[in-house]
Amino acid sequence: MKVFKLICVLLLLISFDAAAQKNTFPEAFKITADTAASLNIPDANWQYLLEKKPLTIAQVSSPEYSTLFKKNDKADKSYQEYWVRYKVKNTLNKVLEITILGRQDAAIFISGSDGKWHYYRTGFQVPWSQRDGLKKVDQIIYKLPAGNEITVYKRDICYSSDTDPIPIIGFKDAVLYARYVNNDSDAADLFAAVIFGILLFAALINLFFFYIIREKVYLLYSIMLVLGGLSIFSPGISLLFREYPQIYFYGSLFPWAISVGLSILVTLMFLDVRHNYPRLYKLQCTISLVLVIALLFLFINSEIRVLKGYDYLLEYIIALLVVVSVLSIIVISIIDWYKKRRSAGLFMLAVFPFFVFFISSFFLPDWFNVVLKLSIIWAVVVISWSLFNRYKGVLNLSIQQSLDKERLLREKEEERNELIAKQNDLLEQQVTERTAELQHSLENLKKAQTQLVQSEKMASLGELTAGIAHEIQNPLNFVNNFSDVNREMIDELKEELKAGNVDEALAIANDIQQNEEKIIQHGKRADNIVKGMLQHSRSNTGERQISNINTIADEFLKLSYHGLRAKDKSFNADLTTHFYDNLPLINIVAQDIGRVLLNLFNNAFYAVNQQKKTKGAEYKPEVSVATGIENGYIVVTVTDNGIGIPNEIKDKIMQPFFTTKPSGEGTGLGLSLSYDIVVKGHGGKIEILSEDGSYTRFEIRLPV
Incomplete structure (x- = not known):
């Protein structure tokens, strides 16, 4: 028992001594x-x-x-x-x-x-x-x-x-x-700056190659060189961001991590693994992406400490990914070199110094950084030179393809030109034939147009005939009546002369003379009516003369009214005239303006006649004519209370051959000819105001 107590005391003393040692x-x-x-x-x-x-x-x-x-x-x-x-x-x-x-x-x-x-x-x-x-x-x-x-x-x-x-x-x-x-860090920094300059220059050249031929390998290689240069030239970055060390820390590590992944992708593209080993290419791309993410997460984890205590696992994963990528690339290079693929030989030449660097690091540790940087320069030069040759080959191929394409285009152009020439000859022949047909059709059309215009004139002349017959009948009646009276009075004169009644004979002679004057007066009136009819029936000569618009308007208003009355004895209308007394004379083609007014009057009488048929006896047809002067224009206004003009056809009534009258009652040329006479022939204007079912007003403006 004493031994057991002694052992316990000794153990307690030892533990106290250990605790004392631990806490000391x-x-x-x-x-x-x-x-x-x-x-x-x-x-x-x-x-x-x-x-x-x-x-x-x-x-x-x-x-x-x-x-x-x-x-x-x-x-x-x-x-x-x-x-x-x-x-x-x-x-x-x-x-x-x-x-x-x-x-x-x-x-x-x-x-x-x-x-x-x-x-x-x-x-x-x-x-x-x-x-x-x-x-x-x-x-x-x-x-x-x-x-x-x-x-x-x-x-x-x-x-x-x-x-x-x-x-x-x-x-x-x-x-x-x-x-x-006694430090060579400045020389090392200068060496790093030189390498950064070389990498940047190579990146710019490869960017130019990418701009010309648009191959992704040049773009990725350029980005890899820039990022790799930034990671190498970390002293320069530290000088720029020494007040912001986190930027310097991540600004050197992140580019390095991304450049590692890009270096794998560039190597795969350089060796054309995508076409030669497509499955392996996809696997390596996945590995490179995971590797970059793992490296970035490793650097970030050093700050946020998500995997605190398990950082080594991430490092092992990164090391494993690097080993797998490097070994697979080495195997691919050896296989391609055995198959005598030129890219594999150039790649092995580019990375050969890294094997020398790896071996020398065991024997010459002091030269570690120098050998590494020289290996990088060598690899950049060899790969850039290889990519440059590839660029020349692609460019020459592109030029040859362009020349072949241009030659094919030229041949197609020649064939097309021959075809176009044949088509042109055929088209020219067809155009000549068609032109002859069109010329013949045009001549027929002109003849038809002339006949239609003449028909319109004759139609208006026909409308005048009834009015003229009514107008000429009165003076002829006077001439006949006074001639019969004179014949009887001559017999009386002879009897008075035989009887010796001179005074009575003289009185009868005076009466005969007066009757003769009336016969002459009414004969002249008939003569004027006939002359006007003849003048209206003749073709327009285009000769202008000083005329009175009031006289022309009054004359053609009466002729139009009596013409319609001759056709329809039941037709009646109230005619109203408001002629401006001091209206100046105007230089016009009188028969053309008369034809215009006659057409407007005929249309007005037709409109009120149609309105009367619709509304019955309570309706009173009214047609009015007014003249005046306004802003240097003589204005002739023709107004009726007829059927009016619908809004949807107002813009069409001046078009040739457009008519609202039933077939056979109108040619559709009246208003078209009126427009040509007033606007084109006399430099005037025609304005239309109308309300469907209520009224129509035409205003003719002729420059004084």
């Missing part, structure tokens, strides 16, 4: 020399704590969290926030200006002899203006007096799976000399 702050790291540029603090002299939630310096330095710190155990700390703590003691007899390195966004707290925490911030993800110490190399500076000891707490982020948060301290002068004086 690491022993201070002693600086015994300052000749090196930097020193890695041994694992025994520092401890780390993975941050599960945001912590402050007061929390992590408290006893509660002190027990949670532990020694470096080589566990995966990638993409995780962490705290490290350690002590540094200056054992030299002089003040040391030490430097402490930050990584991404490091918050460094230092407590010295004064017991206060001094805060510093640095890291490549910290804006330039907010960095402390040596900004370019992400290190802060602290003066450590001789024999003094400091306590350091640093919060930072592991951004790679092979990065342990090992504290690194340096010495200001040695760091400045190593990083600024």
Whole structure:
């Protein structure tokens, strides 16, 4: 029993000792020399704590969290926030200006002899203006007096799976000399700028090729070169966006990720995998897309920490995708090279330096970056030269196709021209025959038109005949009556002379003389009527003469009315005239204007006669004529209260052969000829006002 108690006591003591060891702050790291540029603090002299939630310096330095710190155990700390703590003691007899390195966004707290925490911030993800110490190399500076000891707490982020948060301290002068004086970073940056210029130049050339022949491989290759150049020329990007480190971070990583996917696509297009191995082409395109998405998500995950603790799985997937793509491309290249496909040989020539670079990295690690960049230049030159030859081949083929197409077009053009010539000859012959037929038809049409016009004239003359017969009958009756009276009076004269009654004979002679004057008067009246009829029946000579519109209107109004009365004894109408007394004489073709007025009067009498047939005895037909002068025009207005003109045919009544009269009662040329006489022959106007079923008014305007 005593042995058991002793064992328990020993175990308890051991556990207390382990707890004491676990909770004990690491022993201070002693600086015994300052000749090196930097020193890695041994694992025994520092401890780390993975941050599960945001912590402050007061929390992590408290006893509660002190027990949670532990020694470096080589566990995966990638993409995780962490705290490290350690002590540094200056054992030299002089003040040391030490430097402490930050990584991404490091918050460094230092407590010295004064017991206060001094805060510093640095890291490549910290804006330039907010960095402390040596900004370019992400290190802060602290003066450590001789024999003094400091306590350091640093919060930072592991951004790679092979990065342990090992504290690194340096010495200001040695760091400045190593990083600024004895450093080839400027030459490396210049070399990167030269490579970026070469890539950009090659991209512009290939963009030009794409613009000419429109093949996607040139466009994708150009984009790949630009994005790859941006990832290589990250120092230049950092200078532009040093106040915005996130832009610099993603601006260098994102183009690199996308350029990786594009490099696979360009390689597939370059080797013509789409046509030679279509299924493999689809698989590789899918792999390249997944690879780009995985790389982008990996970079984003370093910030948003979605896969916290499982980042290595994503890295393994990316590595697997890269291996599959590279191996399949190598296999395709070897098969195509065996099949003597020229593109495979050029591709193998372009990537050969990368194999040299891979082997040399084991033997010449210092030349790693130089060999890599030279390999990139070589690959760009070879592939660009190959694409240029491809461009020339496509261009020559395109030119040859264009020439062949042009030749075919020329041959078709010649055939078409011969056909057109034959068609032209045939058409010319047909046109000649058709022209002769049309000429003959036109002559017949002109003859028919002349006959129709003459028929219209004769129709109007026929309408005048009845009126003229009525007008000439009265003077003929007077002539006959007075001639009979004179014959009787001559017998009386002879008897009076025989009887010797001279006075009675003289009186009878005077009566005979008066009767003769009346006979002459009425004979002249008949003569004038006959002359007017003859003048109206003759063809228009076009000779103008000074005329009185009032006289013409009055004469043709009466002739039209009596003509209609001769045809229909039952027809009656009220005739109203309003002739302007001081109407000036006008130079016109009188018989043409008379024909126009006669046509308007005939239409007016026809309209009122039709209206009377519709409305019966209560209706009183009225036709009025008025003359006047207005704005340099003599105006003749013919108004009737007849059937009117429907709105839908107002625009058609002046057209040749258009008539509303029943077949056989009108030719449809009256108003058309009237329009030609007034508007074209005399430079006048014809205006129509009408209301269907109520009235019609024609206004003729003749320039004075």
